[in-house]
Structures are given as structure tokens and as C-alpha cells.
Amino acid sequence: MDPILPSALASTLRRIENAARACDRPMPRLLAVSKLQPAAAVAALAAQGQLAFGENYVQEAAAKTAETASLGLEWHLIGHLQSNKADVAARLFDWIQTVDRTKLVTALAKHRDAARPPLNVLIQVNVDDEASKAGCHPDEVDALADAIAAESSLVLRGLMAIPTPHADVELRRPAFRRMKALFDALAARHPRADTLSMGMSDDFELAIAEGATMVRIGTALFGARPSRP
Numbered sequence: 001m002d003p004i005l006p007s008a009l010a011s012t013l014r015r016i017e018n019a020a021r022a023c024d025r026p027m028p029r030l031l032a033v034s035k036l037q038p039a040a041a042v043a044a045l046a047a048q049g050q051l052a053f054g055e056n057y058v059q060e061a062a063a064k065t066a067e068t069a070s071l072g073l074e075w076h077l078i079g080h081l082q083s084n085k086a087d088v089a090a091r092l093f094d095w096i097q098t099v100d101r102t103k104l105v106t107a108l109a110k111h112r113d114a115a116r117p118p119l120n121v122l123i124q125v126n127v128d129d130e131a132s133k134a135g136c137h138p139d140e141v142d143a144l145a146d147a148i149a150a151e152s153s154l155v156l157r158g159l160m161a162i163p164t165p166h167a168d169v170e171l172r173r174p175a176f177r178r179m180k181a182l183f184d185a186l187a188a189r190h191p192r193a194d195t196l197s198m199g200m201s202d203d204f205e206l207a208i209a210e211g212a213t214m215v216r217i218g219t220a221l222f223g224a225r226p227s228r229p
């Protein structure tokens, strides 16, 4: 494996900062997406000061969080969560960004240890209404938000989306804009909702221009991913 060049993190942070400054928005948070990357790559980035990481698969994350347990990292689940893995996920992660149905809300709430800080939750929205995609329909956000808010072991922090990856990045703008409108409406009703998670390596500057407060970036930080074993 190539060592991670310090410049990958620094240049990504600089691009985020420039995009935010260009539209007079606060600096968004960077979530480093480490799926399919080894724990050593996570540790290397942590040594440079990046402490928040995103994983897609519960089992892979279990191994990686154990290997990096001494580093004080914050872990986010950004992949689809099956209800039968909600117990493991509620223990393992600090944030779950992919809550899209009430069954999952109930399961996560039940399995989050009440002695720990509440689990941070984002509602994943199927913003382009794609038949094959995870995420709730935009019309379902309010009901799901109320279900999350009713659970003392969960805290509703906002919304997450993965718009249709049109090759022409500009065509993703309307979806980002719809997410921002949904987010503003949600935040008006739920004061702890402060996070709009959208934007990846190839479109994060556009997402920031449209109001993202957290961007999820893998390739631009780590290089190309190894394929899934």
C-alpha cells in the first residue's frame, strides 16, 4: 500500500474551506470514508489529525474499530443497515447516517446502552426517488424524525443523501437543493438537527455550495479503493 501523502488531507481540507468561503458558509465537517481501506490507513490519517471516519459494512467496521480503539476516533455508519445488525451497530458506532424506516429506529433505540451518550442519527433520504435505492421518501421525513425524537437513547442530528450520480455533476445540483430545503424545515422543528451530510469526492464542492455541513470523502483522501473481497 502506498503511504498516505500528508498533502491529500491538507489539500482536501483546503478545497473544503475554499468552497465554503466562496459561498460564505461555515466550514463543513470532513468525514473520511475508510471502507475497504486497512486499519493502518485509518491510523495514518488519524496521526495527521483526522478523527471522524465512515464505514459501509458493520462487520468490516467491527474489526477496524477494534484495531484502532486506542486512537479515540468517531465512527459513522454510512452504508445500508439491516435490522438484524442494529444491535451490533448501536454499540459500535457514534453516528448512524442511514436510518430510513421506523423499524430501524426502534431496534437502534432498544440496543443503545442508556449509560452511553445517545446515538447520533441522520435520516437517509432517497432524494431522487430512485426505485432501487435505500433512503426514505421525502414525504416520510417528518414522521421518522418524530419517531427518533421520541427515543431518549437517540438524538436526531439531521439528514443524509446520495443523489443519482449523473456524469454531469451540475445535474446533481437540484437534488442537493431539495435536500437543503428539507433540512431547513427539519431543523426548524428539531433544534438539535445541525447536520446535512452530502457530497463525495467528485461533487463535494457543489454540495457545499448548496448547504452541506458534512462531506463524506474516500477516494480523494485514500486513493482508489481495493475491490470488495
Ligand SMILES: *Cc1c(COP(=O)(O)O)cnc(C)c1O
Residues within 6 Å of the ligand: 033, 035, 056, 078, 079, 162, 200, 201, 202, 216, 217, 218, 219, 220
Ligand atoms: C463510498 C462512499 C462515499 C465516499 O465516496 P468517494 O467517491 O470515494 O469519496 C461517501 N458516501 C457513501 C455513502 C459511500 O458509500
